[in-house]
Amino acid sequence: MRPTTLLAPLLLAVVMPVASALAADPPPVPAAVYPETATVPHTDDYHGTTVADPYRWLENDVREDEQVAAWVRAQNDVTFGYLKQIPQREAIEERLTELWNYEKFGVPFEEGGRYYFFKNDGLQNQFVLYTQETLESEPEVLIDPNEWSDDGTVALSGTAFSSDGKYLAYGVQDAGSDWRTWKVMNLETREDTGDELTYVKFNSPEWNADDTGLYYGRYPAPEAGEEFQTLNLNQKVYLHTLGTEQDDDELIFERPDHPKWGFSNTVTEDGGYHVITAWKGTDPRYRVFYRSLDGGDWQDLIDDFEHEYEFVANEGSKFYFLTDEADAGEAPLKRVVTIDVATGERTEIIPEAENVLTGVSRVSNLLFAKYLKDATTQVKVYTLDGTFVRDVEFDGLGTASGFGGDRDSTETFYSFASFDTPPSIYRYDLATGESTLLRRANVDLDPEDYEVKQVFYESKDGTRVPMFVAHKKGLELDGTNPTLLYGYGGFNIPLTPAFSVSRAAWMEMGGVFAMANLRGGGEYGEAWHEAGTKLNKQNVFDDFIAAAEYLIAEGYTSKEKLGIQGGSNGGLLVGASITQRPDLFAAALPAVGVMDMLRFHQFTAGRFWVDDYGSADDPEEFAALYAYSPYHNLEESVSYPATLITTADTDDRVVPGHSFKFAARLQQAHAGEAPVLIRIETRAGHGAGKPTEKVIEEYADMWAFLADRLGMTLPAGYGE
Template identity: 50%
Template sequence: MNMISAVAPLSSETTPALTYPTARRVEHTDDYFGTTVSDPYRWMEDVDSAELKTWVDAENELTQSYLAEVSSRETMQKRLMELINFERYTAPARRGTRYFYSHNSGLQNQNVIYWQEGLDGDPKVLLDPNTFSADGTVAISGLSITDDGSLAAYSIADAGSDWVKWHVRDVASGKDLPDVVEWSKFSGAAWLKDGSGFFYQGYDAPESEALKAANYFHKVFFHKLGTPQSEDKLIFDRPDDKELNVGANVTDDGRYLVLYQSKGTSPNNEIAVKDLQESESPIVRLIPTADATYSPINNHGSLFWFLTTLDAPSGKVISIDLNHPEREHWKTLIPESKNKLSDISIIDNTFIASYLADAQSLIELRSLDGQLIERLKLPAIGTAYGFGGLREDTETFYQFTNFTTPGTIYRLNMKTRQSTLFRQPKLLFDPALYETTQIFYNSKDGTRVPMFVSHKKGLVLDGSAPALLYAYGGFNVPLLPEFSSAHVMWMEMGGIYAQPSLRGGGEYGEAWHEAGTRVKKQNVFDDFIAAAEWLIANKYTSAKKLAISGGSNGGLLVAACELQRPDLFGAVVAQVGVMDMLRFDKFTIGWAWKEEYGSPSENAEEFSAIYKYSPLHNIHAGSAYPPTLITTGDHDDRVYPAHSFKYTAALQAAQGGTNPILIRVETRAGHGAGMPLSKRIEATVDQYAFLVKELKAGTPQD
């Protein structure tokens, strides 16, 4: 029985309805397998039009005037800056005799990349992206260091775009070489062993509308240092399939180029290999069928180790000898277990296997024949990641975090197998005042779903606490315990932070992921709704005090759920969401998501499933929807901002109650990656001001 089915739709009846900027409607329809679908805001897909700019400016003005009524906004801004103002490091990576890492002194817009000779050397600045632009919106998106530590290839992204430019910096002098590579996207840089050049990925330069145009025919190129990009050599492409994404990596010994090929966002991939010692050697399709994931771990000569989901949805480790590549010769070294094997490396000729056990880290050390040596003792429930380095290294570094522990770096001595604290942030709050528990609840179909719930110790379960429910549920991405200064502030304000592990994510392996894809996407929404119902039924919060939030695929999640259950939520924050599920494949890289969502214009069954939940197409005029804040960036070339524009206009026009429907459009911002700290703080404070106003939540002073 649905315990909250009798709750009426929430509406701030004492507050007069807002007057929204006029959004022109047009007579436009499309036919999908005999179903006529209207699209009255199609004109908003022209994101550079003067008419749209006028509408966006008016919407931003309305949103800011509404949030200006929250008296605690300045207090939250000050406290959040205090909580974020601590030193942050990444785990160091050794190249030759040099160690490389990033550091933020506290309130810098972008992390600074440093290098030093040995672990005790003096730190020197390699790259400071804070000097790239006055507003901090130019960020480093990729970094690759040569094997000897002498050169660094780095990519920069402007205003959050996925398009990047590659540059090369001499580490010792700190000066850039003349080399520049443009029109690269979804790419790393893979150096040759001698540092004479690197492999990268990109597309042909778009003829027009780089922000909007669809990207097809991903390619691998080689750039030789000292030559213009026009002379870069095309190394690998797949003209037989425009939707394949390709990638390249050079093995640690420098012998082989490993080439990946995957369809859209499917985790499954093919593998090809080229022997770099033989200049004319052919590219050999080692694994020609994308029937599972195949992730190279390392190699010893012609013997390769792979992490794969072949006949093992939770992952296993196999070995393949290039001299005998037939499947009957493949050997399983670490068999599949009940826990998802999410990552693995080889340090000191020892496997370091990172598992997810109910969405938290479990680390095992195993010999190269797969035998368990021991489990690494971690400081607490949380997430451990890193464990990088070369196969012959005798040390490695890893970072540990959870909801109340910022990234703390440990050094692991592989000879003694002992972890020692390497760097620990100094905090301006007391983690001992908070607690995290993991609960399990049943979804609509009985599936058992885990959820982390964090709050101040001593919380009284009477349903009066404001709660923030955040999830993602897609693309095989796991949501793990991770520190956020914003979530700490929310808990300081008396709030509850809840994070469920929905189907569609990567917490339990490929079977868990597939259970939330294509025609089964409704499972994800059911899991999320059940999480909300559990929090209410167990008196952690109440419907009028419960806010939901998600970004990108998570923006789709919360929008779909607010439309399906408007009675269940007191506020909704939908960030950079995929809202027009019938046209997501028409812009930039959206076509790649067909592997996850299905093909609405090509498959009748998938269209039918998508049409039932697509946020833009399930808004009903006259319904009283919860208070909603929609956010996007004007330069988002991942989830095209028209998704949010069209959804906002349609929801505002349909709203039958007086709850506000607002949109916040960030300027010179993309999908979120590389956003300067100042903009992230402003965006978070605006979101929290919205929640404080709608949920009648406390402030950091309470």
């Protein structure tokens, strides 16, 4: 779940004259009639507490269980039947398609003397990888994953270039699954070598020092039919030599005494060392092993899981790390240190500052340190000994990404964007510090028509929480504005102001968009994160509820005009919020959410999340989980907000059984007339790799659902 979560997509156009639909308030949509859902008399005993689980059968894999598959078909029939009757939907999908249709560029990078970048012409289902000799030369298509499937559901999911520029290892993702198959291309012939690595998950291959093979982590092959549900255990590190079969790969590193450990590989740029970072959950607390590639044995450098030690680069035997450990105690806002593996000497390079340090990269002989100040990006440049050089200047408050490169680089590249500013790609000259604009997205939207502000509000316990609010200029604070509040609040992941076509469309429709920076996230360092974890998780829901109350109190909206949205851990957030305060919201969009907090650790990657959530195996943590678990806290005869749950059949991050069980229970308990629906995408996963067509269709469904339930009248001529 720590890998970033996205939202999904799908549906039909409305056969209805758009002009008549926009001329007046649309007619009410007929009520949904839900399918009957069978129950089973299943209970579990948790530390003396008996807990009923009448929808346990919905945990079964939809691809393997015909009863579950039939339930999915019946629910989709109801959901799509309801959504296609919403008169605004056709106009919304048309406008979303228009807005989405612009060239999208990734940040360029240089490998082996050539430049590479990702680009989407506008409505391509998947981004295409291009290459060019210089920044001015004509780009050539290197890999076009749109040719890999008719429906666009097979994606390019990662790249690893050999240091000599001769080979490219690339990942293939099918139907949104976390499983990856890695292949190798000869960059001189542009043909695949025939090498193939399977059962790779949460891992990217790394070329060995002489570019003859790849280090990578893989799990044992799961049992047939268990690929998308079984726990992921016993990852091992192998060396695959080009031109050989995967079955012949050399086992490099394993810890059979710790089957829950996972491993990432780094070969230092000078080819001197192989570094393995071991992890066992979502918390950035790592052990670090290394060996000299001259033939040395494995050495234990960081021998516990107490702190973050993220390998940055090396200078000979000096290893640079981003860490939250201080010389005596903690450095929760993080700092950069070196550890000399030859002498054991530790040296502070960049001290802990007043803002959280979220990432560091080495380019040439410079360190680019990325900070967050109230959830907006700041980047500072240092020499390798920690001498401050300069700040990177940005055009306003927003989010910057990039700043990659090699020891011999003279330049680096980055992207900058905000809620009302489409992504802009810059070249940064390392010698002068000058940024040159290379490309700016040409979106059919005028940023001058919108305004973005950052506000601060008090949560239930008095904690000061930031929130971004974006909308059209000239908004009247009269409590009548349809408003969408978004949140996440978990896994040390910060929410920062970035451009989104779907959010831009929502604001163009006349909606207010608000994004709250809740505890549990990474906006203010480890203390902020821990304040929203385990026994403190209720703080996250309190922060979100307080954000809603602030928007109402300040006149942005009202209970009748307020919708909430979140995905993955944010889906849990939405589910918990509507069970705790069903009176506060008119509509809810929980996506791919963790809804059964007592059993999440029994499936696929769920065991990693114990770091943030705790586990029902622990009596005290069980009590906290049971108190807010959305599935278990739905109550009979309560009028819940209109809810559109979204998930996908191939989600092997948060298995769809979470959403299935929550939807079934919500439909059974709900006493109001507002629709409570579930939309189940096919051949899609947790979000990554989802085709553009599916994304647009799903957002059209969600925005139409909100427009219908929040009483939104679209601007005249919208979508025409």
